[in-house]
Amino acid sequence: MRTIGIMNRVLKELFRDKRTLALMFVAPILVMLLMSVIFNTNSTTNVNVGTVAVTQKLNKEMGGIKHVDVKTYDTKADAKQALQDEKIDAIIKKNGNNYDLTYANTDSSKTAVVKMAFKNAVTATSIDQLKSALKKSTTGMAKLQAQLQAMQKQQAAMSASTQTTGATAAAKKAASTKSTSTTTATKSTSQKTPKITNHYVYGDKNTGYFAKMLPILMGFFVFFFVFLISGMALLKERTTGTLDRLLATPVKRSSIVFGYMLSYGILAVIQTIVIVLVTVWLLGIEVVGNMASVVVINLLLALVALAFGILLSTFANSEFQMMQFIPLVVIPQVFFSGIIPLDSMADWVKDISYIIPLKYSGDAVSDIIMRGTSIFSEGWNILVLLVFLVVLTILNVVGLRRYRKV
Amino acid sequence: MTQAIIELNHLAKKFGNQTVLKDINLTLNKGEIIGLIGPSGAGKSTVIKVALGMEVASGGSAKVFDTVMPNRQLLGRIGYMAQTDALYEALSGRENLKFYGLMKGIAKADMAKEVAHAAQVVDLTDDLDKRVAGYSGGMMRRLSLAIALLGNPELLILDEPTVGIDPALRRQIWAELGSIRDEGRSILITTHVMDEAELVDRVALLLGGEVMAFDTPVALKQQYGVDTIEDVFLKAEGVE
Ligand SMILES: Nc1ncnc2c1ncn2[C@@H]1O[C@H](COP(=O)(O)OP(=O)(O)OP(=O)(O)O)[C@@H](O)[C@H]1O
Numbered sequence: 018m019r020t021i022g023i024m025n026r027v028l029k030e031l032f033r034d035k036r037t038l039a040l041m042f043v044a045p046i047l048v049m050l051l052m053s054v055i056f057n058t059n060s061t062t063n064v065n066v067g068t069v070a071v072t073q074k075l076n077k078e079m080g081g082i083k084h085v086d087v088k089t090y091d092t093k094a095d096a097k098q099a100l101q102d103e104k105i106d107a108i109i110k111k112n113g114n115n116y117d118l119t120y121a122n123t124d125s126s127k128t129a130v131v132k133m134a135f136k137n138a139v140t141a142t143s144i145d146q147l148k149s150a151l152k153k154s155t156t157g158m159a160k161l162q163a164q165l166q167a168m169q170k171q172q173a174a175m176s177a178s179t180q181t182t183g184a185t186a187a188a189k190k191a192a193s194t195k196s197t198s199t200t201t202a203t204k205s206t207s208q209k210t211p212k213i214t215n216h217y218v219y220g221d222k223n224t225g226y227f228a229k230m231l232p233i234l235m236g237f238f239v240f241f242f243v244f245l246i247s248g249m250a251l252l253k254e255r256t257t258g259t260l261d262r263l264l265a266t267p268v269k270r271s272s273i274v275f276g277y278m279l280s281y282g283i284l285a286v287i288q289t290i291v292i293v294l295v296t297v298w299l300l301g302i303e304v305v306g307n308m309a310s311v312v313v314i315n316l317l318l319a320l321v322a323l324a325f326g327i328l329l330s331t332f333a334n335s336e337f338q339m340m341q342f343i344p345l346v347v348i349p350q351v352f353f354s355g356i357i358p359l360d361s362m363a364d365w366v367k368d369i370s371y372i373i374p375l376k377y378s379g380d381a382v383s384d385i386i387m388r389g390t391s392i393f394s395e396g397w398n399i400l401v402l403l404v405f406l407v408v409l410t411i412l413n414v415v416g417l418r419r420y421r422k423v
Numbered sequence: 424m425t426q427a428i429i430e431l432n433h434l435a436k437k438f439g440n441q442t443v444l445k446d447i448n449l450t451l452n453k454g455e456i457i458g459l460i461g462p463s464g465a466g467k468s469t470v471i472k473v474a475l476g477m478e479v480a481s482g483g484s485a486k487v488f489d490t491v492m493p494n495r496q497l498l499g500r501i502g503y504m505a506q507t508d509a510l511y512e513a514l515s516g517r518e519n520l521k522f523y524g525l526m527k528g529i530a531k532a533d534m535a536k537e538v539a540h541a542a543q544v545v546d547l548t549d550d551l552d553k554r555v556a557g558y559s560g561g562m563m564r565r566l567s568l569a570i571a572l573l574g575n576p577e578l579l580i581l582d583e584p585t586v587g588i589d590p591a592l593r594r595q596i597w598a599e600l601g602s603i604r605d606e607g608r609s610i611l612i613t614t615h616v617m618d619e620a621e622l623v624d625r626v627a628l629l630l631g632g633e634v635m636a637f638d639t640p641v642a643l644k645q646q647y648g649v650d651t652i653e654d655v656f657l658k659a660e661g662v663e
């Protein structure tokens with residue numbers, strides 16, 4: 018009963034603070050729109066590709082693609098130097114029948130453009146080759162037919178058996194032309210699927226796509242705003258004396274904590290829904306899994322953030338001191354959340370990520386959004402988040418003892 | 424025999440190594456108003472907080488309704504008004520009253536009546552639906568007092584309730600406090616307004632962490648040989 022009363026009050030206060038509310042809903046949308054715009058415009062910037070020992074044809078094809086410039090290098094070393102000097106964004110080297118691609122990959126969208134262009138160019142050249150092979154074989158056939166006709170004419174004109182050897186020789190010659198054209202055709206089919214090896218100077222093929230960041234970004238917004246706003250709210254209760262006065266009534270300490278959880282839980286659910294809808298409809302990000310599962314995970318994360326915010330607010334004496342927790346608590350979460358690939362980090366750094374709530378929600382939401390995993394397969398991540406939640410909540414209920422002993 | 428509502432026995436309180444309360448002995452009986460006076464920083468608010476269980480005593484004991492504090496359930500029978508206003512500024516006066524009323528455990532059916540009565544005592548009826556952020560200082564103080572009055576508590580603990588309240592309204596509030604006492608309820612009040620100290624049943628003078636004097640206003644004036652409580656205060660403090 019009192020819990021519901023506290024929830025109602027907190028919600029009322031929240032919904033009357035239009036600016037904070039706007040910040041919670043508009044800021045994430047704005048940032049995401051901005052990011053998607055930046056990421057998408059990047060793909061129309063020009064990329065420079067250096068090629069080594071690649072056929073003229075492929076060079077021409079690549080150069081013909083929009084936003085792609087091709088520079089040819091004689092040796093791989095020259096090209097590597099250019100890559101280092103940021104003159105080119107990628108190197109394409111032909112190794113016999115295979116291709117070796119090296120990307121600078123400092124800008125993943127450029128890498129994507131190069132991959133795309135290369136694929137198109139290879140397809141185009143092999144189609145060309147097929148075409149010319151086909152043409153050759155058709156001309157070969159035509160020649161053969163012409164020769165055949167000529168032979169028939171000769172036969173008809175002479176009607177003698179003395180020229181038979183010459184005719185056989187002509188037929189043989191024609192057959193050999195045919196066989197060469199067939200080998201060209203088969204050769205071009207085998208060239209259609211050369212082995213392509215990708216190398217990355219920085220990161221790997223998973224680096225930094227907006228779609229990959231999105232699940233974590235979503236969690237980050239939820240965590241950040243709930244953490245900050247709830248922490249501020251409780252801090253305000255403490256500094257204005259309303260917390261003392263509240264505790265001078267028979268209300269249970271746990272009711273206060275649960276009342277806050279309910280109200281901020283509701284807020285987080287709305288926020289997550291808004292963010293998910295924006296990403297799906299405005300940004301066109303594909304959500305493979307169940308959207309309700311995404312909301313559930315983010316709700317859990319929000320409650321952890323809330324408990325965290327309330328706990329830390331007891332260590333702050335002013336709003337400004339609360340802000341000081343952002344670089345200490347919020348920003349590091351981003352580093353360890355998986356936005357930056359963790360496997361490239363040292364072991365002890367990796368270990369830190371195990372105490373980062375955002376990592377677990379990020380893992381779970383990534384699985385759901387990108388791989389369509391069922392929420393029931395995310396038991397481990399959910400369990401860890403629940404443990405965070407329970408421990409922090411107990412700490413908060415006990416921590417309120419500082420203000421009332423019972 | 425009169426029934427003791429608050430009993431403070433050898434109460435002591437330290438903040439770090441600052442001893443604020445040394446040895447406080449005080450008894451508030453049923454149907455009595457006690458005025459707690461003393462210089463700023465003497466520890467009046469601290470006495471109240473320890474009595475309510477919001478601070479732990481370093482020594483001695485505080486009993487309210489014959490029960491050792493802190494005790495959560497008892498808080499429902501106490502109307503407390505803190506020295507700071509402690510209001511939710513985003514809410515209207517009525518919403519504040521309702522919220523605290525709910526926290527105190529007032530039944531839904533009685534809520535409207537209780538809110539109306541408390542607001543009427545402090546003359547806030549017309550402004551109840553305004554946001555508290557738009558209240559004047561005195562209006563906030565009055566709303567804070569109204570919250571303490573909610574639910575007819577058996578014990579009222581008021582920390583400087585009349586700061587910033589105009590004389591006419593102050594008189595009205597004291598009349599209300601008088602009738603509360605006549606109903607057999609008890610009041611512990613702190614004040615810096617010595618006229619008000621004349622109106623209470625007994626005055627406790629807090630000085631140096633101890634209750635220097637504790638008697639009716641008349642007896643105190645006699646004891647110190649002066650005409651007003653203000654003079655008692657000044658003489659006790661050693662001014663003059
Ligand atoms: N939470 C606290 N931590 C440390 N010291 C405190 C705390 N609360 C009060 N004090 C100290 O205790 C002393 C008494 O404070 P208290 O608020 O009880 O005074 P008061 O008699 O109510 O004064 P006033 O008339 O100005 O309201 C002061 O010196 C104050 O600094």
Ligand SMILES: [Mg+2]
Nearest residue numbers: 467468506582
């Ligand atoms: Mg005080």
